[in-house]
Amino acid sequence: xxxxxxxxxxxxxxxxxxxxxxxxxxxxxxxxxxxxxxxxxxxxxxxxxxxxxxxxxxxxxxxxxxxxxxxxxxxxxxxxxxxxxxxxxxxxxxxxxxxxxxxxxxxxxxxxxxxxxxxxxxxxxxxxxxxxxxxxxxxxxxxxxxxxxxxxxxxxxxxxxxxxxxxxxxxxxxxxxxxxxxxxxxxxxxxxxxxxxxxxxxxxxxxxxxxxxxxxxxxxxxxxxxxxxxxxxxxxxxxxxxxxxxxxxxxxxxxxxxxxxxxxxxxxxxxxxxxxxxxxxxxxxxxxxxxxxx
Amino acid sequence: xxxxxxxxxxxxxxxxxxxxxxxxxxxxxxxxxxxxxxxxxxxxxxxxxxxxxxxxxxxxxxxxxxxxxxxxxxxxxxxxxxxxxxxxxxxxxxxxxxxxxxxxxxxxxxxxxxxxxxxxxxxxxxxxxxxxxxxxxxxxxxxxxxxxxxxxxxxxxxxxxxxxxxxxxxxxxxxxxxxxxxxxxxxxxxxxxxxxxxxxxxxxxxxxxxxxxxxxxxxxxxxxxxxxxxxxxxxxxxxxxxxxxxxxxxxxxxxxxxxxxxxxxxxxxxxxxxxxxxxxxxxxxxxxxxxxxx
Numbered sequence: 001x002x003x004x005x006x007x008x009x010x011x012x013x014x015x016x017x018x019x020x021x022x023x024x025x026x027x028x029x030x031x032x033x034x035x036x037x038x039x040x041x042x043x044x045x046x047x048x049x050x051x052x053x054x055x056x057x058x059x060x061x062x063x064x065x066x067x068x069x070x071x072x073x074x075x076x077x078x079x080x081x082x083x084x085x086x087x088x089x090x091x092x093x094x095x096x097x098x099x100x101x102x103x104x105x106x107x108x109x110x111x112x113x114x115x116x117x118x119x120x121x122x123x124x125x126x127x128x129x130x131x132x133x134x135x136x137x138x139x140x141x142x143x144x145x146x147x148x149x150x151x152x153x154x155x156x157x158x159x160x161x162x163x164x165x166x167x168x169x170x171x172x173x174x175x176x177x178x179x180x181x182x183x184x185x186x187x188x189x190x191x192x193x194x195x196x197x198x199x200x201x202x203x204x205x206x207x208x209x210x211x212x213x214x215x216x217x218x219x220x221x222x223x224x225x226x227x228x229x230x231x232x233x234x235x236x237x238x239x240x241x242x243x244x245x246x247x248x249x250x251x252x253x254x255x256x257x258x259x260x261x262x263x264x265x266x267x268x269x270x271x272x273x274x275x276x277x278x279x280x281x282x283x284x285x286x287x288x289x290x291x292x293x294x
Numbered sequence: 295x296x297x298x299x300x301x302x303x304x305x306x307x308x309x310x311x312x313x314x315x316x317x318x319x320x321x322x323x324x325x326x327x328x329x330x331x332x333x334x335x336x337x338x339x340x341x342x343x344x345x346x347x348x349x350x351x352x353x354x355x356x357x358x359x360x361x362x363x364x365x366x367x368x369x370x371x372x373x374x375x376x377x378x379x380x381x382x383x384x385x386x387x388x389x390x391x392x393x394x395x396x397x398x399x400x401x402x403x404x405x406x407x408x409x410x411x412x413x414x415x416x417x418x419x420x421x422x423x424x425x426x427x428x429x430x431x432x433x434x435x436x437x438x439x440x441x442x443x444x445x446x447x448x449x450x451x452x453x454x455x456x457x458x459x460x461x462x463x464x465x466x467x468x469x470x471x472x473x474x475x476x477x478x479x480x481x482x483x484x485x486x487x488x489x490x491x492x493x494x495x496x497x498x499x500x501x502x503x504x505x506x507x508x509x510x511x512x513x514x515x516x517x518x519x520x521x522x523x524x525x526x527x528x529x530x531x532x533x534x535x536x537x538x539x540x541x542x543x544x545x546x547x548x549x550x551x552x553x554x555x556x557x558x559x560x561x562x563x564x565x566x567x568x569x570x571x572x573x574x575x576x577x578x579x580x581x582x583x584x585x586x587x588x
Contacts, residue, residue: 010462107407108426108460114401132402133461140462143437166402167427168304168434 004056004085005092013055013094013141020053020091027145028052031138033060034095035075035189036084039179043148044088046176052146056085057138058095062102064130075189101134110136110167112159118252119155119267120278123242131156132163144170152178152186154265154280158252178279180206186279193275201237205268205279208233208244212266216283223255223264226283230266238270249282260284298350298379299386304395304435307349307388311436314347314385321439322346325432327354328389329369329483330378333473337442338382340470346440350379351432352389356396358424369483395428404430404461406453412546413449413561414572417536425450426457438464446472446480448559448574452546472573474500480573487569495531499562499573502527502538506560510577517549517558520577524560532564543576554578 007013017027028047032040040056047054058081065071078095085093109129116128139147149157157175164171179187184206185199194202208230215229223246231244246255249263263284270277301307311321322341326334334350341348352375359365372389379387403423410422433441443451451469458465473481478500479493488496502524509523517540525538540549543557557578564571 014464103460105456106460107409108457109405109407110461111403111405112401113403136404137460137462140464143464162399163402166397166400166431167404168431170308170434170437 002086004082004090006082007055007092007094008096009100010096010141014143016092017055017142017145021144025053026051027142028054029138029142029145029147030054030056030090031135031147031149032056032058032081033074033189034058034081035077035192036081037179037187037189037191039150039152039187041084041088042179043150043176044085044090046148046174047146048089050146054088054090055092055094055142055145056090058093059101059134059138061130061134062098063134064127066124066126069124070190070193075192101137109133110163112162112166115155115159115162115252118247118254119243119245120269121155123269128156128159132159135160136163136167136169139164139169139171146172146174148174148176150178151175151282152188152279154267154282155252158250184210186277188277190275190277194272198272198275201272202275202277204233204237205270205277208268209266209279209281213281213283216260221260223258223260226260226266227256230268234268234270238272240271242269242271242276244268249284296380298376298384300376301349301386301388302390302394304390307435308437310386311349311439315438319347320345321436322348323432323436323439323441324348324350324384325429325441325443326350326352326375327368327483328352328375329371329486330375331473331481331483331485333444333446333481335378335382336473337444337470338379338384340442340468341440342383344440348382348384349386349388349436349439350384352387353395353428353432355424355428356392357428358421360418360420363418364484364487369486395431403427404457406456406460409449409453409456409546412541412548413537413539414563415449417563422450422453426453429454430457430461430463433458433463433465440466440468442468442470444472445469445576446482446573448561448576449546452544478504480571482571484569484571488566492566492569495566496569496571498527498531499564499571502562503560503573503575507575507577510554515554517552517554520554520560521550524562528562528564532566534565536563536565536570538562543578 007016020027030043044054060074062071110132111129112132161173164173185203211229212226227244227246234241246264246266249265255264265280265282267280301310314321324337338348354368356365404426405423406426455467458467479497505523506520521538521540528535540558540560543559549558559574559576561574
């Protein structure tokens with residue numbers, strides 16, 4: 001493996017991507033906020049396995065953090081991240097400064113309606129607008145590509161997929177499976193905020209999803225029962241639970257009170273000692289096993 | 295001149311534009327709502343004069359019309375338009391159906407803040423979101439290009455320019471001068487709604503701008519005086535006046551009560567017999583003479 005090229009400016013990024021395409025290649029794009037873990041590395045690997053020329057971006061996007069969220073303390077580890085990306089065969093890294101990505105006179109927002117009203121939407125006002133706007137900007141710079149996202153951020157992928165379709169962007173969005181540690185905890189850059197005791201309690205998210213999954217595979221289709229099974233694992237372990245909710249797998253529209261007939265996603269957000277964690281499992285598309293005995 | 299190619303689908307459009315670029319050409323893009331007049335033709339000519347391969351789109355975009363606006367009666371004249379474009383050496387025409395451009399599950403909006411609060415913004419709620427969203431979609435389909443717009447829709451060009459900058463789109467936006475009929479009336483597809491008497495009264499817009507322009511060139515720099523000169527021509531002739539306003543040429547921020555120091559735009563919107571007309575003149579960038587004795 002050779003050291004990934006470091007692209008410093010928007011112009012460098014655009015020129016490099018154009019060059020790759022003109023040379024007959026296809027750009028595989030892995031947008032990240034850094035603090036990379038095996039989940040991110042699996043995205044780069046998915047790109048490599050498709051024979052793409054992989055570009056990773058590392059940008060902690062201030063637009064997607066609320067005023068009381070963890071933008072300042074969000075982990076930053078560029079050199080370690082670059083080493084990890086090199087081992088995954090990433091060809092280039094775009095790690096812009098905030099000034100490079102957010103111009104002073106910026107007044108444009110890309111918003112996706114409805115999907116952003118569910119799950120995390122009410123708890124993180126403005127978050128998804130921040131995500132869709134910065135991703136639209138990155139997609140404009142990168143140009144036609146295959147973009148890889150982790151399914152742990154299920155709602156984020158749904159929003160980005162909707163945006164690329166609606167704005168007719170020449171982007172193929174690929175959602176990759178959630179990676180989990182041995183104990184079942186979904187990998188997240190925010191897991192490093194957890195001490196061992198907190199981490200033990202945080203396993204309740206995966207345990208709740210696992211309980212619902214077992215019931216689903218045993219034939220349970222009542223949304224409220226599946227939510228109840230997950231919720232009861234989580235409420236006793238976490239400081240606060242934003243939601244445990246079942247939504248339509250595409251629109252994310254709430255399925256409370258219904259009997260599942262179409263693919264659905266069971267999603268959880270809950271906090272512990274100031275660390276907010278999310279996790280989800282999809283029913284009816286992909287069994288997506290969430291690990292052994294979480 | 296050969297007959298312009300008719301591109302029927304999004305896929306055809308994208309493929310044709312990619313082919314032009316791969317052949318070493320540059321796409322000159324003229325987005326229109328059809329009902330073409332000499333102003334539109336001058337955009338195609340500007341593209342040809344730069345040696346570009348010209349693409350025109352014709353799409354009456356429902357998203358940019360309010361519920362009480364003239365979407366249904368907006369003039370449509372595709373065959374005449376195609377002939378006119380052929381005479382201007384346009385290489386291809388994209389004239390999609392509403393179904394082709396607006397998908398049923400569409401939930402994404404591109405919004406530009408602040409600039410859209412001035413001038414027409416308060417009078418046409420949602421209009422500029424409709425414009426920026428459909429233009430973003432067209433730009434995604436067309437890809438890197440030079441796009442030509444008429445300066446008669448000054449606020450529209452400012453919004454689109456801001457959007458392309460903020461979303462880092464690979465698009466050069468060119469604003470072309472307003473074209474006027476012999477009598478000074480700014481060309482507009484909506485002029486065909488005017489009977490001769492109404493047309494005579496509509497000349498008050500150009501006359502008002504001309505009066506302000508003469509004063510500006512004689513040294514007047516007080517915003518309120520320039521606005522007063524324009525307004526007094528318009529109020530007596532038009533049924534209703536939405537605004538006569540001076541704004542900063544870039545941000546469009548109101549300049550009422552100030553003394554002009556930077557480039558500024560004087561803009562008017564007024565209605566007559568249900569037809570809403572707009573016009574503008576720019577001070578301090580380009581004298582942009584508005585015709586002889588309007």
